[in-house]
Amino acid sequence: MTIKLNQPIKPNLEKLTHYLAQVNDSGWYTNFGPLHQQLTKRLEVYLGVENLLLVSNGTLALQVAYKALDVKNALTTPFSFVATASSLIWQGIETSFSDIDNATYNLCPQQAKKALDRDSSIDTIVATHVYGNPCNVDRFEELAENNQVNIIYDAAHAFGVNIADKSVLSYGDASTLSFHATKVFHTVEGGAIIFKRKADYERAKRLINFGLGENGQLTEAGINAKLNEYQCAVGLTLLDEVDNILSHRAKLFEAYRCGLQAIVEMPEWHEGANFNGAYMPIKLKNAEQRMLVESILKEHDIHYRQYFSPSLDNVFDDLKVYSNKNSQELSQTTVCLPLHYYMTTSDVIMITNLLKKALM
Numbered sequence: 001m002t003i004k005l006n007q008p009i010k011p012n013l014e015k016l017t018h019y020l021a022q023v024n025d026s027g028w029y030t031n032f033g034p035l036h037q038q039l040t041k042r043l044e045v046y047l048g049v050e051n052l053l054l055v056s057n058g059t060l061a062l063q064v065a066y067k068a069l070d071v072k073n074a075l076t077t078p079f080s081f082v083a084t085a086s087s088l089i090w091q092g093i094e095t096s097f098s099d100i101d102n103a104t105y106n107l108c109p110q111q112a113k114k115a116l117d118r119d120s121s122i123d124t125i126v127a128t129h130v131y132g133n134p135c136n137v138d139r140f141e142e143l144a145e146n147n148q149v150n151i152i153y154d155a156a157h158a159f160g161v162n163i164a165d166k167s168v169l170s171y172g173d174a175s176t177l178s179f180h181a182t183k184v185f186h187t188v189e190g191g192a193i194i195f196k197r198k199a200d201y202e203r204a205k206r207l208i209n210f211g212l213g214e215n216g217q218l219t220e221a222g223i224n225a226k227l228n229e230y231q232c233a234v235g236l237t238l239l240d241e242v243d244n245i246l247s248h249r250a251k252l253f254e255a256y257r258c259g260l261q262a263i264v265e266m267p268e269w270h271e272g273a274n275f276n277g278a279y280m281p282i283k284l285k286n287a288e289q290r291m292l293v294e295s296i297l298k299e300h301d302i303h304y305r306q307y308f309s310p311s312l313d314n315v316f317d318d319l320k321v322y323s324n325k326n327s328q329e330l331s332q333t334t335v336c337l338p339l340h341y342y343m344t345t346s347d348v349i350m351i352t353n354l355l356k357k358a359l360m
């Protein structure tokens, strides 16, 4: 039986239709309609944040955040989904890479500081909470204060993650979420930006509506990045289930970690952070061991992905690289195992037993 790497959550059709009927009744299909307002409020309460702006996808969330914060020159991580870096390049922002931490796989604050010391024109750090594991937010806060740079977190993996009861989304000048169908919570396509400052939120709200202000006056050149009412209906439908989804995923994640901790390495999690079970990464000893694992998974029709690979400094090879050693190595040796809501603990045990047999 095939086990897929991931499977989008299926919204309850009865509930979804109920919301869609409300759209027909109001005749308001997009442009910050009633469902958009409801979803915004409910997400702010659920996530424990303020200044949350819904947008049409996680990539535009990043791009609008860069625009709202006037980013000109950014330092980012080579170990992330391609959108973290490609969004900067697309926006015409000067972009450079520095290395990740060997234990956490997140952008390393010490390496970032070295890059800032060498180039004082860097005005922003864009760091990803890789696999939902929070970056070293305290060290980045220090860096931001000492070097007068913005911190933007690509939090596409970190929905529902807190550090000691404080949302990870409340760190930095802005954090972005993706609500793509493959993420732990989704609106088919969609995303959000959480701003630290109300003024940035208000500017971004105009920017995603062509630069138009509340009474229709044009303030500056914008883009169209609004989330429509149909997609908000999917979000509202799934939000009722999100506690179950996150706790089921966390349970599978812990079953994996328990089963595998003696045989493979895994990223070291931020102290005090909860698991959202967004991904299940394991680190193999070397490329040969990775290929052995891949062949066993293939044989049993268990899907996997080398994630993240290649290291983004290899893809965008004309960009400046301050350091990349760990990213180069981990992109060769890290594999994500299947993890989604429709899997069971016995699926996880079956997979961990296969890996144990192969690697012990």
Ligand SMILES: *Cc1c(COP(=O)(O)O)cnc(C)c1O
Residues within 6 Å of the ligand: 057, 058, 059, 060, 080, 081, 083, 084, 128, 154, 156, 157, 178, 179, 180, 189, 190, 191
């Ligand atoms: C999914 C993802 C994105 C892009 O989000 P979309 O909604 O697909 O545009 C950006 N960064 C990371 C780390 C992601 O995983």
